[in-house]
Amino acid sequence: MTTTLELLPLTDDRMSLAEEQDDVRGMTVLDVREHRVGEVEEILVDSVDRRARLLVVASGGILGIGEHKRLVPVDAVSRVRAHVRLERSDLHVASGFDYDPELPGPVDYGPVYSYFGYTPFWEDGYAAPYFLDRRW
DSSP: OOOEEOEEETTSTTOOOSSGGGOOTTOEEEOTTSOEEEEEEEEEEETTTTEEEEEEEEESSBTTBTOEEEEEEGGGEEEESSSEEESSOHHHHHTSOBOOTTSOSOEEOHHHHHHHTOOOTTSTTOOOOOOBOOOO
16 A cells, blocks of 8 residues: 655754654664664654654765665664664665655655655554653
């Protein structure tokens, strides 16, 4: 089944998160082995629940040239403290799906969730993750 949705970037003036502490933009992303994956550049939010659904993780490049932007479901986040920790490897993220902000919505995000092995948030049986733990 193909489900197309329009997720809005948090930088969109029309968008805000239900919980402001879920804003992890600018934080370093580490993988399951403590390897640096990149930084959270953007958060894609569903406009109905105002929940973060996908992270845009930027890596590589110099001054934005040659930079890669990959989509990562928030479900892949295992913990947030001084950085964002993923349940997957940096290689898994690097082989994943590119983010292109110029694509007109709605977009089918099903393959992103499938690639990471998570139930999409719009399907029955979805359990929202809770990963926020900011004890420094």
